[in-house]
Amino acid sequence: MSKDDQDVLATFGAADSRIDIDLGAIAHNWIYLDSKSSKNTRTAAMVKANGYGLGANDVGGALYKTGCRQFFVANLGEAISFRSHMDTINATDSQIMVLHGCQRGQEHDMRVYRLTPVLNDLEQLSRWRLFAQNANETMPALLHLDTGMTRLGFDPDQTDWLIENKQALNNLDITYVMSHLISGEITNGSANNVQKARFDEYHSFFAGMKASLANSGGIFLDTDFHYQMTRPGIAIYGVHPCGKDYALQQTDGLKPTVAWHARIIQVQNAPAGAMVGYGGTHKLTRPSRIATVGIGYADGYHRSLGSKAYVNILGHRAPVIGRVSMDSITVDVTDMPRNIMQKAETVALLSDLYSIEDMADDASTIPYEILTGLSQRANRRYADYL
C-alpha cells in the first residue's frame, strides 16, 4: 500500500466516507459571477438549505471575506442561525434576506436579528408594516412580484392593487423589487423575455426602487437582466445552471467545489450466476470481483443510482451493480488492474471521471438535489479560503 493511499484513508476518521468542500473554489466562483455584471450591480449569495448542503456558515464566512455582503436564506430558522454565526465572526454588516417572508409571529425575531423579509403577498406586507408602525420605525423589506412562476410573490391582482395603493408601503424601506425566473438556464428561451417585460412594466410603477431578477441562470443572460443585484445560488457551488456542455464552452468557468470519497469495506470473489444485492437484480455473467463500498442512500447516494452510476478507483472507472443499499453499494472491479486494487482502499464517488452532473443524470434528478441531500454521516473537511 502506498503512503499516499494511507494518508487518504486516515482522513476518513471513524467514518466510511468523506466530503471535501473547497471554500477557495466557492470564493472563486462568486468572484467570477460578480465579474459578469457591471460595478453597479451587487452580487448576493444564496446560502439557503444550509448553503446548498455544503454548510451555510462556512460558505458565508468565505464569501464575506471575498466581499459579499448580501445573503439569502429560505426561512427564519435559517436566518437566525446564519446571523448568529456571522455576528460571531464579526461580519455584522451582512444583509440577510428571508425568502419566505415574515410569517405570523415572526415579526419580533425579524427585527431582533436584523433580517430583511422578502414580502410575497399583502398578508406578509400588512403584517410587517403594522409591526413597523407600532414600533414607530422604518423596517427594511424586499418586494417580490410574481412574473410567471406562480409560486411566491404578489400575484397579478395584488400587484395591481399595490400599484394603486402605494401608501401601503409607508413605514417600509423597500430595498429591492424582485422577481424570479422560471427557466433562467435556457439561454435562448422566450420565457425569460416574457418575464423580463412583465417585470419592467411592474418596476416602472415603483420608480426609484432598485431591482433584482437574475438567479444563476439570469447572470448568464444579457446584462440587462442584472439590474442592481443578482442572486446566484447553484453557480457559486460550482454547477453551471445551463448544464455541463454549456459550461465546457466557457473559457473562464466555474470550479467544482465538492469532492466525495468512500471506503472500500470488502472485496470478494463471486462465481458466474451469482446474484448481487437486494432482490438479486444483478446476475453475474462471469466469475467476478465485487468491491463493497461504505456509501448508501442514507448518505445521500441516491437509490436510483443502482446499476447506473460509476465510481473512480485511482483513475479507473468501475460500474455500480445491483441496488444501492442504505449503507453500501456494490462495484464490479473484475476489470480493474490487480495492482490498482491492491493499492485501493477508497473510491471517488464524484471526480473528473464522474461529475455531479453525471450523477444527477443517472439519478434522474438535478445536481441541486444531490448537493442538498449530502448527509452528515460523512467526515466533512473544509479547505480554507485565504
Add this chain to the structure above:
Amino acid sequence: MSKDDQDVLATFGAADSRIDIDLGAIAHNWIYLDSKSSKNTRTAAMVKANGYGLGANDVGGALYKTGCRQFFVANLGEAISFRSHMDTINATDSQIMVLHGCQRGQEHDMRVYRLTPVLNDLEQLSRWRLFAQNANETMPALLHLDTGMTRLGFDPDQTDWLIENKQALNNLDITYVMSHLISGEITNGSANNVQKARFDEYHSFFAGMKASLANSGGIFLDTDFHYQMTRPGIAIYGVHPCGKDYALQQTDGLKPTVAWHARIIQVQNAPAGAMVGYGGTHKLTRPSRIATVGIGYADGYHRSLGSKAYVNILGHRAPVIGRVSMDSITVDVTDMPRNIMQKAETVALLSDLYSIEDMADDASTIPYEILTGLSQRANRRYADYL
C-alpha cells in the same frame, strides 16, 4: 383561526416544517416484533443510519427501556457516537455490533468503546484476531457468511477455507454466526429457503455457535428463520417490510412512528393558463388557488414527487402540482372548502390520507429512503416513551 391551529403552528418554532417522532410507537413496534419469536430468540435493533433517520440516540434510549440490549450500527463512527450516548444514560450493558466490521486502524477504538465487529472476510478476521493475540485477550465478534447477496460476508471460497481452518477463530468469541436475506419481505419466495438451506449447512460446521438470519422481513417468515437473534430495522420504525397491503391484513400491526407537517407560506390566485413552478411544467386549466408550502427537496421531500404527491389539509387531500423546489412545493387548493383554507396554516405531508408507503411509491423509491433522507431543517419533536 382556531386556537387548535394556532397551537400547531407555534410548535414549528422558527422552522417551516416539523417532524414528530413517536418513541412510544417505536417501543410498541419492537415489543410486537419481539413477541413474534420465541423466548429463546433475542430481538436486536438496527439503529444504523442515525436510527433510519429518526435519531439513533433517542431511539436507542427508548428501546433500552423497553428491554432491548443488542444494537447494530453500520460503522465505527456511528458506534462511537452511539456508545457514548448509551453510556451517558447508564445503558452500559448494551451490546453494539458494527456491520462493516473492523477496518484497518480501527482495532483500538473497537476495544475501547466495547464494540463487537461483524467480521465479513478473512482480512477483517485476521486483523481482529491479531489484535486479540497481541492484547492477550479474547475479543467478541460476529461471523457473517454470505448466502447469496454478494455484498458483505465471507464468500463461498473463504467460508470453505474457514471451515477447514477453525483455529483461525482462536482468541475470538464468536457470539453469532449470521447471514442476510436478499428478499426476506417476499413471504412466498423460494429465495429465502435457498438462503436458509445454505445457512443451515454452513452453520452445521460451527457447532455450538448461536445464529442469526432474520431482518424485519425474516421475522414474518416461519419461526425457523428466527434462530437465536433477529435483527429488525424498518419494522421498528413502523413500516411493514412486506408492504402496506400485507400490513393491513395483520390484526396486531405496527404503528407509524413519524408525522411530518409543513407551513403554508402563501396562498395566491392564478388565472387559467398560468404556469406553475420551475420550467412551467404545470399549466392551470381554470382559475385556481395555489398554496405554496415551505417544504422542498432540501428537506428530503423528493423532487420526484412533483405533480404526483398529495398533502393533507385538515382532513382534505390536495395535489402537489408542478416541480418540487429546493425549499417549497405548490399545492392546488382550488377545490378546498373556503372555511378549511381560512383555518389552515399548515399541511400534513404524511398522514392517514397519505402514508410513507404512498409517498415512496410516488417517488419511485422505498420508505427506507424517505426516512433516511429526512433532513435536519425541520423542527424535530420526540414524544417520550414512559
